[in-house]
Amino acid sequence: MQERIDSTADGIAAELRQWIASGTLSDGARLVERELAERFAVSRIPLREALRKLEAQGLIAIHPNRGAVVRTLTLADVDEIYSLRMLLEGDAIFQAVKRMDEETLVRASLVHRLLGKAETQEKQGALNREFHELLYAPCGNLRQLNAIRDLRAQVERYERLQATLLADTPAFQHEHASILKACRERDARLAKSMTVTHLATAKRIVGKVVTQALTPR
Structure with missing residues (x-):
């Protein structure tokens, strides 16, 4: 067919x-x-x-x-993209925590557990995206959420090339757990801080991938 x-x-x-x-x-x-x-x-x-x-x-x-x-991204592109992501995603989760209901927390917890068990990079990438989108959605700002999605799309291909950004890395799962814990405790400032830290980790790793891609062989 x-x-x-x-x-x-x-x-x-x-x-x-x-x-x-x-x-x-x-x-x-x-x-x-x-x-x-x-x-x-x-x-x-x-x-x-x-x-x-x-x-x-x-x-x-x-x-x-x-x-x-x-497009082939440069290090300057990566810096700009992640700087914007930190601003937009940090604010999104800060606003979302104030409106987050129990169902959202339960769904995000389930996705977090599934992410730790996912066996393929494609599945890991999809669950990672779903985890963050669930936590940001209650902010209620559709333009902001669309901008976050567009910025993520620009670097997603580099994230998928680098396994350390995915669920088989305990450090990343630990960061996800910390973000989720802050949301459960309704600590908007901590959730924002942990999200920005999480993105800073991703930025360093993506920067290394982009550097390798730009290095003549």
């Missing part, structure tokens, strides 16, 4: 975003309009709209003569 593909601009953008995050489209890979239009069975109008969405999210660069390519 042939896989059904969402041919809207949003659907195409979501599919391409997943290809970039998983490494199917690597840094510097060209996105050829003709090939992609055939792949998604669409005209170039929704395809170009999808590419513009990815460009706005910082995932690709569109050059007048070369077309679209997957």
Whole structure:
């Protein structure tokens, strides 16, 4: 049975975003309009709209003569992205703790346990994303949550290349447990501080991956 593909601009953008995050489209890979239009069975109008969405999210660069390519992040990009993530995610959890209900805490605890048992990087990445989104959601600011999601998407492919960012690392699970404990205790300031510390750890690791990717071989 042939896989059904969402041919809207949003659907195409979501599919391409997943290809970039998983490494199917690597840094510097060209996105050829003709090939992609055939792949998604669409005209170039929704395809170009999808590419513009990815460009706005910082995932690709569109050059007048070369077309679209997957962006290769620099260390300066990583610094900017994580600085913004610390501001936005720190504030999101600070606001969320004040509104967090017991159901959210129970669901986040379950995801945290599953994350510790996940056996594949794909599953680990999905659970890690779900854990943070559950805790941020009660902040109620949809624009802020969308901005957080877009910033995370820009570095997700590097996180998946580095196993130490995932659930098989006790240090990361310990940081998650500390964030969750602060939320349970309704300590908004501590939850924010632990979230910023958690992101600082991720920034150092992603920085190392990006440095390796940029080093000539």
